[in-house]
Amino acid sequence: MDFLPISREDMEKRGWDQVDFTYVIGDAYVDHPSFGPAIISRVLEAAGYRVGIISQPDWKDPCSINVFGEPRLGFLVSAGNMDSMVNHYSVSKKRRSKDFFTPGGVMGKRPDHAIVVYGNLIRRTYKNKPVIIGGIEASLRRMAHYDYWDDCLKRSVLLDSQADILSYGMGERSVVEIADALNSGIPVEEITFVKGTVYKTKTLENLYDHIDLPSYNDLLSDKPNYARSFYIQYCNTDAFSGKCLAEPYPDGIFIVQNPMSPPLSMDEMDRVYALPFMRTYHPVYEKSGGIDAIKEVKFSLISNRGCYGGCNFCALTFHQGRIIQARSHESIISEAKTIIKDPEFKGYIHDVGGPTANFRKPACKKQMKYGVCTNRQCLFPKPCKNLEVDHSDYLDLLRKLRALPGVKKVFIRSGIRFDYVMADPDDTFFREMCEHHISGQLKVAPEHISDNVLKSLGKPENSVYRAFCKKYAAINKKLGKPQYLVPYLMSSHPGSTLKEAIDLAEYLRDNHLSPEQVQDFYPTPSTISTCMYYTGVDPRTMKPIYVEHDPHKKAMQRALIQYKNPKNYELVHEALELAHRTDLIGFDKKCLIHPRNSGDSSFRKKDRIISKKPATQAEKKYGISFDKYDSIQKDAKEKARQNKVRRRK
Numbered sequence: 001m002d003f004l005p006i007s008r009e010d011m012e013k014r015g016w017d018q019v020d021f022t023y024v025i026g027d028a029y030v031d032h033p034s035f036g037p038a039i040i041s042r043v044l045e046a047a048g049y050r051v052g053i054i055s056q057p058d059w060k061d062p063c064s065i066n067v068f069g070e071p072r073l074g075f076l077v078s079a080g081n082m083d084s085m086v087n088h089y090s091v092s093k094k095r096r097s098k099d100f101f102t103p104g105g106v107m108g109k110r111p112d113h114a115i116v117v118y119g120n121l122i123r124r125t126y127k128n129k130p131v132i133i134g135g136i137e138a139s140l141r142r143m144a145h146y147d148y149w150d151d152c153l154k155r156s157v158l159l160d161s162q163a164d165i166l167s168y169g170m171g172e173r174s175v176v177e178i179a180d181a182l183n184s185g186i187p188v189e190e191i192t193f194v195k196g197t198v199y200k201t202k203t204l205e206n207l208y209d210h211i212d213l214p215s216y217n218d219l220l221s222d223k224p225n226y227a228r229s230f231y232i233q234y235c236n237t238d239a240f241s242g243k244c245l246a247e248p249y250p251d252g253i254f255i256v257q258n259p260m261s262p263p264l265s266m267d268e269m270d271r272v273y274a275l276p277f278m279r280t281y282h283p284v285y286e287k288s289g290g291i292d293a294i295k296e297v298k299f300s301l302i303s304n305r306g307c308y309g310g311c312n313f314c315a316l317t318f319h320q321g322r323i324i325q326a327r328s329h330e331s332i333i334s335e336a337k338t339i340i341k342d343p344e345f346k347g348y349i350h351d352v353g354g355p356t357a358n359f360r361k362p363a364c365k366k367q368m369k370y371g372v373c374t375n376r377q378c379l380f381p382k383p384c385k386n387l388e389v390d391h392s393d394y395l396d397l398l399r400k401l402r403a404l405p406g407v408k409k410v411f412i413r414s415g416i417r418f419d420y421v422m423a424d425p426d427d428t429f430f431r432e433m434c435e436h437h438i439s440g441q442l443k444v445a446p447e448h449i450s451d452n453v454l455k456s457l458g459k460p461e462n463s464v465y466r467a468f469c470k471k472y473a474a475i476n477k478k479l480g481k482p483q484y485l486v487p488y489l490m491s492s493h494p495g496s497t498l499k500e501a502i503d504l505a506e507y508l509r510d511n512h513l514s515p516e517q518v519q520d521f522y523p524t525p526s527t528i529s530t531c532m533y534y535t536g537v538d539p540r541t542m543k544p545i546y547v548e549h550d551p552h553k554k555a556m557q558r559a560l561i562q563y564k565n566p567k568n569y570e571l572v573h574e575a576l577e578l579a580h581r582t583d584l585i586g587f588d589k590k591c592l593i594h595p596r597n598s599g600d601s602s603f604r605k606k607d608r609i610i611s612k613k614p615a616t617q618a619e620k621k622y623g624i625s626f627d628k629y630d631s632i633q634k635d636a637k638e639k640a641r642q643n644k645v646r647r648r649k
């Protein structure tokens with residue numbers, strides 16, 4: 001067992017004179033099942049193909065992709081585990097200072113829009129060699145899409161990258177089918193039959209029962225057209241019920257999306273995670289400081305894929321799909337035993353989960369036969385009457401893991417759906433989660449408290465979260481554990497005005513919460529929320545929705561969630577004035593902030609001394625806070641001034 005070749009020397013040590021596929025990736029090479037390129041390369045290896053890895057090539061040098069010479073079958077291209085633009089930029093479009101997927105965290109080792117750049121880099125040398133793109137960046141840009149960073153509608157990445165085929169979703173099935181087709185001698189332009197792929201063509205004669213999407217030119221000319229097109233795509237992301245989609249472009253080109261690959265069975269999932277991963281980064285990076293991204297996942301276990309939660313700001317529907325795929329207990333426990341043997345393991349399994357930790361099976365029986373419903377969600381706005389709520393399998397898995405010799409604690413950190421927990425009439429999982437699987441605090445994602453905003457987010461009503469908080473507190477009190485909830489909150493999501501942002505601030509005030517982290521809405525490709533942001537309409541109803549585009553007003557909404565932070569004072573003050581909510585500026589306990597300090601240079605020396613330590617000197621000497629003392633002083637001075645004016649008259 002060893003890493004796959006990263007150099008010609010490695011290739012020759014294996015006795016190879018040529019690789020079948022050269023895999024160009026935007027991350028450092030980490031051979032761990034939490035990293036997409038590792039899974040794809042190992043799956044191909046298991047299918048009998050020779051794969052060489054070129055990690056973070058110099059995109060300005062065409063020779064950087066010639067490490068192995070010309071591959072026999074083609075090039076695979078992935079931007080890495082993260083979208084390269086999200087990796088590089090914050091939501092305010094400021095350059096990030098660290099890349100956790102690069103040796104030593106150094107920024108700048110991959111280009112912006114990496115899929116496009118790498119694809120064109122290959123085409124400069126290999127004009128006719130098949131190029132297959134995949135991974136999260138390609139998957140979410142497979143059709144025309146809104147690009148937040150350039151603030152425009154862009155073509156399918158398949159065209160801009162000059163690639164031949166795009167493998168979307170997780171890709172284990174489709175990449176092997178593509179490899180087998182190429183290996184059998186089928187020209188790449190004729191590989192149009194693989195599920196989970198997108199290809200370009202000049203004829204639709206061979207398509208059966210497909211849907212024609214609006215043309216790219218129509219999308220450019222009319223934003224509502226894009227909203228309609230996007231929702232058609234959204235309703236056709238299911239492997240069982242989805243149809244082929246055809247998007248016309250100028251010069252008679254069509255981008256065709258085949259239906260999604262069928263979900264992996266439990267046996268297939270087990271085989272993928274049993275592949276001979278090295279479970280760490282390549283040793284060549286050790287001298288550069290290693291790869292920080294491995295730290296969060298090295299002692300974690302992936303138990304499932306997919307999510308039927310249906311959050312509108314999440315791209316999982318487009319990438320992994322809504323049908324849950326799970327590994328067997330035996331597979332997960334076997335991996336846990338491998339982790340326990342690691343010399344660095346301290347007895348703590350950091351996580352057991354996936355996109356949503358407490359989903360372990362499809363939402364209902366019909367999904368594996370007919371697919372997911374196209375016109376309704378499983379949990380939103382209320383849990384579907386057909387939803388099978390059952391934590392018993394997950395609970396049994398957690399019990400087995402925490403009973404393993406050498407395991408001190410098993411945590412749940414990948415997130416739970418609290419509405420799913422509340423829909424379970426049996427509190428056994430809730431109780432055992434609090435007793436065994438939390439270390440002081442549990443992170444959950446209500447995102448907001450305004451029902452109007454929650455509706456646009458695709459999240460349950462705030463009453464569900466309130467009930468969850470109440471039950472969580474009661475269970476922990478009974479257990480005698482002082483454990484807390486850490487809510488993830490989002491600002492500036494479509495539908496949120498200053499009014500809703502202030503409502504959220506008041507909720508935080510009333511519940512004595514001070515969030516340390518806040519996520520401003522990030523419009524990444526292929527989500528309902530991003531479609532709302534670009535078009536100004538909800539694609540499900542085509543009704544207008546409020547969208548905040550102004551960066552300064554977005555900053556106000558963010559600041560309101562952290563109104564206690566002195567750095568946010570000016571923004572909060574401005575927001576309250578703009579919203580005509582100056583009743584929240586004052587000294588009453590219901591106020592968010594105090595009025596601005598006078599700054600009057602006529603204050604006596606002792607007043608200035610008191611102002612430095614209001615909690616000690618002002619309260620001890622006068623029995624009131626400095627702010628109250630300051631107010632009294634101002635009133636006294638104003639009365640003295642008015643009396644002086646009257647005496648003169």
